[in-house]
Amino acid sequence: MTKNFSLNKEPSAKVVPLTKEIGAEIHGVDLSKPVSKELFAIIYQAWLDHLVLLLRDQSLTDLQMIEFSQHFGNLDLAPIPGHGRAFVEDIPEMFVISNVVEDGYKIGSLGDGECLWHTDMAWTPVPAKASCLYALEVPKTEGDTGFLNMYTAYETLPQELRARIKGRTIKHDTQYTLDGLDRNGGPPLEEAIASSTFNVASIPGVSHPIIRTHPETGRKALYIGRRQNTYVNGLPVGDSEVLLDELWSHADSRGKVTLHHRWQVGDLMIWDNRCVMHRRDAFSSHARRIMHRTQIQSDLAPA
Numbered sequence: 001m002t003k004n005f006s007l008n009k010e011p012s013a014k015v016v017p018l019t020k021e022i023g024a025e026i027h028g029v030d031l032s033k034p035v036s037k038e039l040f041a042i043i044y045q046a047w048l049d050h051l052v053l054l055l056r057d058q059s060l061t062d063l064q065m066i067e068f069s070q071h072f073g074n075l076d077l078a079p080i081p082g083h084g085r086a087f088v089e090d091i092p093e094m095f096v097i098s099n100v101v102e103d104g105y106k107i108g109s110l111g112d113g114e115c116l117w118h119t120d121m122a123w124t125p126v127p128a129k130a131s132c133l134y135a136l137e138v139p140k141t142e143g144d145t146g147f148l149n150m151y152t153a154y155e156t157l158p159q160e161l162r163a164r165i166k167g168r169t170i171k172h173d174t175q176y177t178l179d180g181l182d183r184n185g186g187p188p189l190e191e192a193i194a195s196s197t198f199n200v201a202s203i204p205g206v207s208h209p210i211i212r213t214h215p216e217t218g219r220k221a222l223y224i225g226r227r228q229n230t231y232v233n234g235l236p237v238g239d240s241e242v243l244l245d246e247l248w249s250h251a252d253s254r255g256k257v258t259l260h261h262r263w264q265v266g267d268l269m270i271w272d273n274r275c276v277m278h279r280r281d282a283f284s285s286h287a288r289r290i291m292h293r294t295q296i297q298s299d300l301a302p303a
């Protein structure tokens with residue numbers, strides 16, 4: 001249901017749901033102006049209620065985006081790209097997601113390929129609370145981002161599957177890249193798994209509960225990180241693969257009917273990694289896509 005809010009000396013903010021179960025657009029807010037405590041309380045409650053927020057037609061400098069993101073918490077520093085220079089000079093918190101190459105350097109990460117459903121930073125001990133993405137240049141009809149409600153993914157799991165994951169944890173591997181290559185120069189993952197001595201316990205990584213409770217809403221959510229190189233602790237690899245395939249098949253099926261956002265320049269979206277998975281469609285390598293992103297830290301590990 002659409003909610004209208006009138007604020008003292010400020011234009012009204014309107015919260016309009018985007019789909020039945022995830023996402024809301026906030027109308028009437030210009031983030032280039034300071035956000036009062038009262039306005040932020042409305043935005044934050046809408047975020048907890050709808051999991052993903054969209055604010056359109058924004059015109060933000062990097063510092064204004066940083067300032068808005070900091071209302072949600074402390075920010076992570078962006079990784080340093082291979083060429084050794086920060087994505088944005090003097091703003092170490094700013095990530096750039098882009099396929100653009102300038103003067104022989106990639107200005108951002110992720111290229112133009114498809115990104116499968118995942119939760120940001122699940123392979124770290126205390127994964128990021130939120131991710132905020134702002135569109136500077138986007139293709140007209142490609143590179144959409146999908147968002148999945150992991151509360152309802154949990155609530156709609158068959159009882160039998162829910163019972164099988166109760167109390168279990170997933171190990172989110174940090175040793176292998178998304179391509180299955182050992183970061184320390186060892187054999188590819190398939191080779192390691194095929195070895196008779198392979199033991200999931202030996203893989204460096206962090207474990208998180210498959211069913212987590214959101215620390216602010218108290219609701220339970222399915223937390224499965226990414227499909228590649230994850231393992232259910234305490235199960236032989238083969239059994240773990242079967243169980244994960246069942247969970248992912250359920251999540252994928254929900255992805256067919258969820259929010260898929262087509263970006264416009266000036267769109268800013270912020271989502272809650274504690275209860276949301278996201279994905280991105282591939283787009284033409286000839287198109288330019290430049291997004292700036294901040295990542296907000298969490299104080300608490302998943303529990």
Ligand SMILES: [Fe+2]
Pocket residue numbers: 118119120278
């Ligand atoms: Fe992501």
